[in-house]
């Protein structure tokens with residue numbers, strides 16, 4: 457698919473990987489609906505080629521409203537890039553120390569912490585896909601052999617999540633597992649579905665990781681021996697959009713890293 461002249465929707469567009477994708481697509485001549493939670497970073501993207509849409513990806517009716525606004529703006533989109541996500545680390549229980557220093561009772565983690573990762577990362581991804589695909593199947597985006605492209609963001613944590621990442625890893629494994637069945641389901645409409653599984657990239661999500669864990673994650677990348685750059689993610693997204701044979705695949709973008717449990721901080 458040629459990107460110039462297309463309309464795209466990018467979620468998680470105000471920051472990190474999503475923001476790099478917005479810039480790359482606009483640079484190639486696309487119009488982009490930039491969807492993220494409300495805030496100045498999102499509003500700052502407004503321009504001739506960019507429509508900011510303030511919305512929670514996990515909210516069904518709100519996303520329906522956002523897609524209506526997109527239709528009013530450009531008649532629909534043929535490219536969807538899902539980048540909205542949260543790390544939401546959570547151990548399954550906590551054990552507070554008692555006043556005398558002995559281990560206290562274990563308190564199970566509230567379910568709301570698991571639900572947050574699943575809601576945003578997995579349900580949020582499916583939410584935008586259902587609205588995008590239904591609109592395309594109704595012909596609002598156009599037709600032709602390459603009618604639409606969906607790029608989802610999984611993670612290497614889909615396979616190798618670290619401790620306290622059970623919810624995050626499960627949500628990303630869900631995104632990876634959706635890829636093939638969605639590609640099969642949407643093939644007859646000419647819509648391709650591909651997921652990217654990044655390693656460690658230099659964005660807001662990574663900034664929340666403790667410093668000693670960050671240092672180990674970088675040490676563990678065989679080559680190149682550094683964090684990924686958001687522009688490198690965006691370049692792969694551009695290639696996926698343009699390359700019709702890429703479909704139903706989960707592509708690692710990780711410098712050959714295989715995550716291992718961080719050593720304890722000293």
Ligand SMILES: NC(=O)c1ccc[n+]([C@@H]2O[C@H](COP(=O)([O-])OP(=O)(O)OC[C@H]3O[C@@H](n4cnc5c(N)ncnc54)[C@H](O)[C@@H]3O)[C@@H](O)[C@H]2O)c1
Pocket residue numbers: 467468469470471472473474491492493511512513514539540541542543576577580609610611612653654655656657658659660661662
């Ligand atoms: N940076 C990494 O190392 C890395 C590695 C693997 C996967 N990922 C995934 O890449 C994606 C992008 O993350 P990033 O690294 O750019 O982080 P980021 O924090 O810079 O960007 C994430 C964006 O998603 C938005 N967002 C969060 N919850 C939302 C919601 N409910 N509705 C709408 N928008 C929401 C945030 O506001 C933010 O702008 C995420 O899915 C993340 O899990 C990142």
